[in-house]
Amino acid sequence: xxxxxxxxxxxxxxxxxxxxxxxxxxxxxxxxxxxxxxxxxxxxxxxxxxxxxxxxxxxxxxxxxxxxxxxxxxxxxxxxxxxxxxxxxxxxxxxxxxxxxxxxxxxxxxxxxxxxxxx
Amino acid sequence: xxxxxxxxxxxxxxxxxxxxxxxxxxxxxxxxxxxxxxxxxxxxxxxxxxxxxxxxxxxxxxxxxxxxxxxxxxxxxxxxxxxxxxxxxxxxxxxxxxxxxxxxxxxx
Numbered sequence: 001x002x003x004x005x006x007x008x009x010x011x012x013x014x015x016x017x018x019x020x021x022x023x024x025x026x027x028x029x030x031x032x033x034x035x036x037x038x039x040x041x042x043x044x045x046x047x048x049x050x051x052x053x054x055x056x057x058x059x060x061x062x063x064x065x066x067x068x069x070x071x072x073x074x075x076x077x078x079x080x081x082x083x084x085x086x087x088x089x090x091x092x093x094x095x096x097x098x099x100x101x102x103x104x105x106x107x108x109x110x111x112x113x114x115x116x117x118x119x
Numbered sequence: 120x121x122x123x124x125x126x127x128x129x130x131x132x133x134x135x136x137x138x139x140x141x142x143x144x145x146x147x148x149x150x151x152x153x154x155x156x157x158x159x160x161x162x163x164x165x166x167x168x169x170x171x172x173x174x175x176x177x178x179x180x181x182x183x184x185x186x187x188x189x190x191x192x193x194x195x196x197x198x199x200x201x202x203x204x205x206x207x208x209x210x211x212x213x214x215x216x217x218x219x220x221x222x223x224x225x226x227x
Contacts, residue, residue: 045155045163045206045218059214095162100174104210105153107165107174 002026002108004096009113016086016117022079022096022110030054030074033099035106036081038115040092048094049081050103086117121145121209123219131227138194140222142207147187151210154183154192157221158203167192168210194224202226 008020022034036048049060049070058070069082079096094113097106122145132138142152150170155163165174167183170190180195194201207219 044220045208047214047216047218050214061215100165100168102168102210103212104151104208104214104216105165105168106155106163109162109164112162 002098004098004108004110006094006096006110006113009094009115011116011118012086013119014086014088014117017082017084018086018115020081020083020094020096020113020115024077024079024096024098027098029072029077033057033103034072034079035097035099036068036070036079036094037097037106037109038090038092038094039112040089042089047104050099051079083115086115088117091115091117120215121148121217123207123209123217125205125207125219125222127222128220129223129225131225132197133227134197134199136197138192138197138201138224140192140194140205140224142185142190142192142219144188144190144209148209148211150186152183152185152190153208153210154181155206155208155218156201156203157206158200163206166205197224 003025006022035050051070067085071080095109097109100107124143126141152170154167157163171183182193184191204221204223206221
């Protein structure tokens, strides 16, 4: 069974940093493009970033480029999202999701990890 | 960036009724439109992709149609587990990928 389990969320002050992790199981992790998608009160569902199986190809939502960094460790079947200069509007649930057949399709998703940015 | 507008925001129906949800794109997306279901407290799951293809394990009561800028998700006869929020999403070979704001199907 394919499983994605996120962790690393929590409460952080504006301007702070946080590193999210997603551990995958049930499939050959290194063969799949992985994504971060977030759900915020302000914008709803929003694609954040994508990384190819080898890590060679990376893309970001324009509004987040420069503050967020995606990476992966295929030896550990793990996906990461380093978030810095966090803002109140970054508050939400962050999901990791596997690419489904085509670029830009997401399935399955993890259960999500909650990030709260507040003073 | 393509903007997706879903209507209605909320649909109040009874179990067994037919649900019709709409998604309109700000410009043509061809058939590159997907639908996701999000039950309370759960992550989204893929229902339909490329406008009309059901993902693995999705019941036949879910169907999608449309092309260009106007798309429809139909649930032929609502089951109790279908009361949820539904999102449309534009997919393409290149990012960014955008979602609609969602339609909530609630029990009347």
